Amino acid sequence: MSSVAADDDTKAPQELLNEFWENLITKKPGKVTNIFPSSLYANLLPPIRNPGPSKGKNAAESYQVAANECRTRVKRIVRECQRTNEKFTDPEFDIEGDGGTKNCLQGLMNWYYDTSPSGTAGDPWKLGKALSTLVEVGLLATPSIDVDLAAASKALGFSESSGSSRGPKSVHRIDWIFDNPSFTVDGYSSSDVQQGQNGDCWFIAAVATICSNPNLMDKICVEKDEECGVYGFVFYRDGEWIWTVVDDNLYLDELDFDAYGDDYDPSGIKEKKHKKNYQTGSDALYFASCADQNETWLPLLEKAYAKVHGDYDSIAGGISGEGVEDLTGGVTSKVMTSRILSNDRLWNELLEVNKHFLFSASSPGTYGDDSNTRRGLALCHAYSIIKAVEEEDEEGNKHRLVLIRNPWGRRSWNGVGEWNGAWSDGSKEWTPYWMKKLDYRFGDDGLFWMSYDDIRKRFELLDRTRLFNEDWTVVQQWTSVSVAWVTGYLNTKFLVEIKKAGPTVFVLCQLDDRFFCGLKGKYRFDLHFLLKDENSTAGEHIVRARGAWFGNRSISAEVDLEPGKYEVLPKIVAQRSSKALEVHDVVRKLADRNPQKLRQIGMNYDIANAKGVIELTEEEKKKKETKAKEAKEAEEKEKTEFEQWKKEKKEQKEKEKKEQEEKEKKIKAKEEAEKEKTEFEQWKKDKKEQEEKERKDDPKTVTSTETAVASAKPGQTTKDKVSTTTQNAAKDELPQVGGNAEGPSSVYGDAAPQPAANAPAPAENKQNPWNAVCVLGLRVYSKDPEVSIKLVKPKNAEEAAVLATDGSMPAGATM
Numbered sequence: 001m002s003s004v005a006a007d008d009d010t011k012a013p014q015e016l017l018n019e020f021w022e023n024l025i026t027k028k029p030g031k032v033t034n035i036f037p038s039s040l041y042a043n044l045l046p047p048i049r050n051p052g053p054s055k056g057k058n059a060a061e062s063y064q065v066a067a068n069e070c071r072t073r074v075k076r077i078v079r080e081c082q083r084t085n086e087k088f089t090d091p092e093f094d095i096e097g098d099g100g101t102k103n104c105l106q107g108l109m110n111w112y113y114d115t116s117p118s119g120t121a122g123d124p125w126k127l128g129k130a131l132s133t134l135v136e137v138g139l140l141a142t143p144s145i146d147v148d149l150a151a152a153s154k155a156l157g158f159s160e161s162s163g164s165s166r167g168p169k170s171v172h173r174i175d176w177i178f179d180n181p182s183f184t185v186d187g188y189s190s191s192d193v194q195q196g197q198n199g200d201c202w203f204i205a206a207v208a209t210i211c212s213n214p215n216l217m218d219k220i221c222v223e224k225d226e227e228c229g230v231y232g233f234v235f236y237r238d239g240e241w242i243w244t245v246v247d248d249n250l251y252l253d254e255l256d257f258d259a260y261g262d263d264y265d266p267s268g269i270k271e272k273k274h275k276k277n278y279q280t281g282s283d284a285l286y287f288a289s290c291a292d293q294n295e296t297w298l299p300l301l302e303k304a305y306a307k308v309h310g311d312y313d314s315i316a317g318g319i320s321g322e323g324v325e326d327l328t329g330g331v332t333s334k335v336m337t338s339r340i341l342s343n344d345r346l347w348n349e350l351l352e353v354n355k356h357f358l359f360s361a362s363s364p365g366t367y368g369d370d371s372n373t374r375r376g377l378a379l380c381h382a383y384s385i386i387k388a389v390e391e392e393d394e395e396g397n398k399h400r401l402v403l404i405r406n407p408w409g410r411r412s413w414n415g416v417g418e419w420n421g422a423w424s425d426g427s428k429e430w431t432p433y434w435m436k437k438l439d440y441r442f443g444d445d446g447l448f449w450m451s452y453d454d455i456r457k458r459f460e461l462l463d464r465t466r467l468f469n470e471d472w473t474v475v476q477q478w479t480s481v482s483v484a485w486v487t488g489y490l491n492t493k494f495l496v497e498i499k500k501a502g503p504t505v506f507v508l509c510q511l512d513d514r515f516f517c518g519l520k521g522k523y524r525f526d527l528h529f530l531l532k533d534e535n536s537t538a539g540e541h542i543v544r545a546r547g548a549w550f551g552n553r554s555i556s557a558e559v560d561l562e563p564g565k566y567e568v569l570p571k572i573v574a575q576r577s578s579k580a581l582e583v584h585d586v587v588r589k590l591a592d593r594n595p596q597k598l599r600q601i602g603m604n605y606d607i608a609n610a611k612g613v614i615e616l617t618e619e620e621k622k623k624k625e626t627k628a629k630e631a632k633e634a635e636e637k638e639k640t641e642f643e644q645w646k647k648e649k650k651e652q653k654e655k656e657k658k659e660q661e662e663k664e665k666k667i668k669a670k671e672e673a674e675k676e677k678t679e680f681e682q683w684k685k686d687k688k689e690q691e692e693k694e695r696k697d698d699p700k701t702v703t704s705t706e707t708a709v710a711s712a713k714p715g716q717t718t719k720d721k722v723s724t725t726t727q728n729a730a731k732d733e734l735p736q737v738g739g740n741a742e743g744p745s746s747v748y749g750d751a752a753p754q755p756a757a758n759a760p761a762p763a764e765n766k767q768n769p770w771n772a773v774c775v776l777g778l779r780v781y782s783k784d785p786e787v788s789i790k791l792v793k794p795k796n797a798e799e800a801a802v803l804a805t806d807g808s809m810p811a812g813a814t815m
Contacts, residue, residue, distance in 0.1 A: 026769035029482035032583045033609045035602035059472040063241045067222040070232040070243035074223040081228040088230040090247040093307040096171045103597045107313040108518030111594040168251035168286035178294050185295045188217040190386055191445055194409035196287035199316035201382050204407035205360050206323025208384035213354045216328055233304040236329040239476045239779050246304045251286040254278035310601050314517045320360035320382040321463025331507050333556050334548040335462040350388040359385035361459040376420035400452035409446045423449040475789045476779040480612035483574040483772040491794040494568040500784035504561045507779040509554035516605035522580040523772045526550045528571035574772035612775035
């Protein structure tokens with residue numbers, strides 16, 4: 001018999017299904033909100049948001065607060081440096097002293113999966129130097145010994161990945177690396193930007209995108225002192241501006257001349273030549289660099305960005321639009337080129353580049369073959385859109401052209417990286433007329449032109465970032481929500497009130513988990529939302545927003561609204577990865593292997609997740625305290641009444657018991673008196689009969705009768721004794737239900753059925769129950785200074801039951 005049939009013998013199908021879902025879904029939804037006890041750094045956590053109406057702030061206000069704090073910190077560091085006569089060394093991101101652990105380079109998970117015991121592998125080059133030294137001093141028997149370093153390194157357990165063949169080779173300060181260092185040379189320019197040996201093309205493309213707007217770049221590095229080597233930067237994170245400071249130590253791509261021992265060089269010429277050729281200028285840097293050999297702003301900006309995320313590994317791979325958001329505080333929406341409704345409308349927005357919008361472009365990941373390029377463009381790569389123009393040729397025909405830049409800053413060794421189609425460098429379209437018209441010169445600098453039509457054909461995605469100035473007001477509200485396995489619109493919603501008509505931007509976002517890589521947990525979330533008028537009927541909405549693909553950091557919608565109240569209904573689709581690690585598993589392992597790295601990333605995690613913890617307003621606190629007080633008083637009153645009831649009941653019970661005992665005692669006494677009277681009358685009667693009989697009978701016969709009578713108690717005959725015993729037995733006998741001669745039948749009914757012989761044991765759920773909890777936030781940008789936002793919980797079960805607000809059917813968690 002199959003297992004299903006066996007189950008059917010014991011449980012109904014619906015009961016089995018209900019039991020499956022009961023075991024699949026957790027009874028106590030929740031997530032890790034603190035890696036460490038909050039008491040360890042309570043003063044470092046940001047203030048927790050109130051769930052009441054969130055009043056607006058000027059969009060520039062948060063930036064000014066962070067920038068002022070950063071400036072104050074930099075000035076304080078400068079005073080300390082001058083007092084101690086030392087350059088600044090950043091204790092939080094000290095790459096100079098990080099050679100052993102590489103916490104500034106590698107992410108948390110590198111330590112989780114690292115199983116190699118310490119000290120087992122080294123650099124084959126070190127081995128060669130050591131053997132050469134032994135030969136020189138004569139400790140080896142044969143001075144002319146030949147050593148196969150490849151074979152020796154393999155025999156001793158060396159591998160290409162175990163030595164220093166990967167990653168930067170040395171660390172030095174800016175004044176050591178550059179001959180005439182300067183933070184900027186002739187200002188910022190997209191042509192300055194060159195990607196290094198990290199996979200952060202998305203970030204470098206974002207930097208190049210905003211370089212054409214000097215005002216935006218000036219807002220990123222807010223304070224610096226090049227002599228002391230301290231630089232202060234601000235970035236936008238989870239709806240707020242944050243600041244950080246870094247020193248001027250940078251990674252280099254080459255080893256120091258004497259890195260592995262002394263090399264005879266009495267004149268110092270070898271060392272100077274080595275430094276000049278391999279460790280001087282921008283080309284010597286391992287990570288991003290400026291095109292000018294003495295310009296330093298880009299590597300320092302990249303270092304600061306890596307620091308706030310924890311390490312350089314954390315910023316490898318991403319979407320350029322998110323990088324633009326982090327640098328400008330704007331809102332990015334993704335434009336899939338295959339879904340464009342109006343090409344003219346998008347073109348008009350492209351013409352506003354560096355004014356109201358910034359754009360970047362991403363090439364497809366693949367075209368279905370093993371090639372990594374198409375028409376010169378690198379696939380799965382981010383590019384910056386510098387500007388768009390619409391110009392006429394000699395015959396009056398209009399051409400829509402776009403200037404684009406590759407963050408590499410040059411073509412690769414095989415010529416890949418720049419467009420080689422129409423309007424590319426050297427193409428037939430470039431006549432002297434157009435060269436002069438667009439003021440363009442060919443060069444291997446990462447810059448190239450494309451037609452608007454080719455952009456829509458060759459790029460899969462355009463990231464469009466709207467910029468905000470002091471005319472805009474922003475409000476935001478965060479919360480934590482449990483995401484059900486069956487998806488639908490949440491019963492928790494946001495209520496937005498607008499008192500002035502105008503453009504409004506809604507942004508639904510989740511935490512940026514790039515800040516705590518390795519502690520992301522098992523769940524990924526995809527965001528959707530509906531915008532509708534308050535109390536409108538189901539299916540009637542203003543806009544429905546969804547991302548371009550699964551797992552977007554945020555989604556947004558921009559609409560023109562009239563004064564009124566509007567509801568934003570979130571919808572979250574959760575996906576669980578069986579391969580992803582639980583947060584507590586990572587913490588247990590890293591607490592022993594690398595506590596310093598865990599402290600760094602763990603604090604980032606705690607600060608981010610503090611947004612999902614809601615603290616009540618003062619008014620709500622008073623209401624809650626009053627309600628709790630009333631509940632406590634009611635509970636105490638009820639308890640007192642209960643105790644009084646118990647006491648009265650006990651007294652009543654004792655009184656009734658006493659009365660019952662008295663009643664039973666009287667009844668018993670009466671019964672005993674009547675019994676004694678009856679027995680006495682019977683005894684008198686029996687005695688009289690006996691005497692009569694004795695007179696008539698022979699004396700011999702009387703003797704045996706007297707013996708029998710004498711064996712009974714006085715006043716009781718043998719017949720009486722048997723009769724009394726029979727009566728008492730009849731009184732004590734319990735009534736029988738369905739009784740028979742063999743004894744009473746069972747009063748328990750049929751016995752419980754035994755499990756079927758082949759019934760399988762309940763299946764164990766190898767995975768933990770479904771427990772998806774998302775920290776969710778809504779930001780609203782408006783030109784109404786009185787815009788407000790409030791988190792609204794469902795009033796009753798009926799309201800909470802409305803899931804398919806847009807008329808769609810709920811779907812499973814993994815879509």
